[in-house]
Amino acid sequence: MEKDYKVKVENVTKEYDLFKTQSEKLRSFFSVSKKRVPHFWSLMGISLTIQPGETLGLIGVNGSGKSTLSNIISGIIPQTTGYVDVRGDTSIVAIHAGLRNNLTGRENIRLKSLMQGMTNEQIDEMMPDIIAFADIGDFVDQPVKSYSSGMRSRLGFAIAVHINPDILIIDEALSVGDDTFYQKCVDKITEFKQEGKTIIFVSHSLKQIEMLCDKVAWINYGELKMVGETKTVTNKYREFTKWFKQLSKKEKHAFETERKSIQKNFSIKNYQKQITEEMQSQHPEEKDIHSKIHKLFYGSVISEKMSVWNQLLTWAVLLVVIFFCLVNVSGYSVGHVLSDPSLIMHPSNILRLPGIK
Numbered sequence: 001m002e003k004d005y006k007v008k009v010e011n012v013t014k015e016y017d018l019f020k021t022q023s024e025k026l027r028s029f030f031s032v033s034k035k036r037v038p039h040f041w042s043l044m045g046i047s048l049t050i051q052p053g054e055t056l057g058l059i060g061v062n063g064s065g066k067s068t069l070s071n072i073i074s075g076i077i078p079q080t081t082g083y084v085d086v087r088g089d090t091s092i093v094a095i096h097a098g099l100r101n102n103l104t105g106r107e108n109i110r111l112k113s114l115m116q117g118m119t120n121e122q123i124d125e126m127m128p129d130i131i132a133f134a135d136i137g138d139f140v141d142q143p144v145k146s147y148s149s150g151m152r153s154r155l156g157f158a159i160a161v162h163i164n165p166d167i168l169i170i171d172e173a174l175s176v177g178d179d180t181f182y183q184k185c186v187d188k189i190t191e192f193k194q195e196g197k198t199i200i201f202v203s204h205s206l207k208q209i210e211m212l213c214d215k216v217a218w219i220n221y222g223e224l225k226m227v228g229e230t231k232t233v234t235n236k237y238r239e240f241t242k243w244f245k246q247l248s249k250k251e252k253h254a255f256e257t258e259r260k261s262i263q264k265n266f267s268i269k270n271y272q273k274q275i276t277e278e279m280q281s282q283h284p285e286e287k288d289i290h291s292k293i294h295k296l297f298y299g300s301v302i303s304e305k306m307s308v309w310n311q312l313l314t315w316a317v318l319l320v321v322i323f324f325c326l327v328n329v330s331g332y333s334v335g336h337v338l339s340d341p342s343l344i345m346h347p348s349n350i351l352r353l354p355g356i357k
């Protein structure tokens with residue numbers, strides 16, 4: 001079973017730096033100082049597998065990390081640590097993702113299809129079907145920025161299902177359409193299921209989740225609270241939301257603040273240590289667990305930040321370039337400047353203008 005999976009995520013985390021401005025972001029990129037901007041762990045070690053043909057529902061309160069996880073699986077954003085293996089093409093339908101605002105609907109269809117590896121001939125052939133499915137009338141030739149969220153969702157869904165991906169990811173996209181479109185989408189999802197496609201379905205509607213999903217993962221403030229048979233998980237989630245709703249405003253606030261503070265103070269080092277210790281106690285005979293876990297955490301990750309060594313190297317290259325520029329301007333040779341650095345301050349060439357001694 002394990003070998004046949006379509007999607008596997010192991011110990012996946014996602015950290016966001018909470019920069020206030022773009023310049024703060026740029027400064028932090030080059031900074032060698034250890035002083036860090038505030039950060040937030042949107043995911044704190046998620047592991048799950050999705051089998052071929054399975055429809056997995058993702059549920060959880062606002063901000064729990066569902067979109068972050070589905071964006072990582074679809075390759076839109078990288079994970080901070082952990083292993084992600086997706087076997088097949090993905091196509092994501094999300095209200096705020098995937099469509100270029102300045103392009104028309106028709107241009108978006110072409111762009112997304114080309115990005116998915118389709119030829120212009122294939123796209124021309126498919127274009128009328130996508131437009132008919134989206135059913136947005138003349139708006140198909142208008143820039144997407146003029147669309148309502150329902151229209152975006154229609155177009156996004158129409159493109160995603162016609163591209164015929166191996167793995168379809170639907171992130172809250174059905175919640176903004178009207179009833180007719182919703183039914184059309186449900187029919188299409190059912191057709192996809194019958195064809196044995198794999199689907200990840202993110203929704204706040206437990207009714208939709210229960211109707212469409214074979215298995216459900218409940219993401220709770222960055223952690224995987226529960227994964228399993230649909231009804232079992234949705235019932236537990238209902239119990240949680242019922243409990244949460246009966247709290248007073250103050251209690252709700254305290255609960256959320258505590259959860260968010262755990263996400264702010266999460267330590268990736270401690271988490272890695274915890275996973276290493278767990279592995280060691282489960283498999284005492286295994287050698288080299290430290291390096292195996294390190295590889296699991298960082299082996300398939302492209303760092304979004306410059307390492308200290310890279311930062312030092314960048315600074316060194318920059319200083320060498322500045323040095324050679326100054327030597328060039330001074331008119332002395334490198335040897336002269338190295339033997340007497342003060343020569344850099346007394347340029348010989350540029351001040352020796354014709355007629356001036």
Ligand SMILES: Nc1ncnc2c1ncn2[C@@H]1O[C@H](COP(=O)(O)OP(=O)(O)OP(=O)(O)O)[C@@H](O)[C@H]1O
Pocket residue numbers: 016017018040042060061062063064065066067068069
């Ligand atoms: N680019 C970003 N920079 C900083 N924080 C981010 C960024 N994107 C998401 N987050 C934070 O990560 C957490 C998870 O967000 P995410 O959108 O994945 O949650 P969600 O479960 O999909 O929420 P919702 O149900 O409201 O769509 C949130 O606290 C959010 O504020």
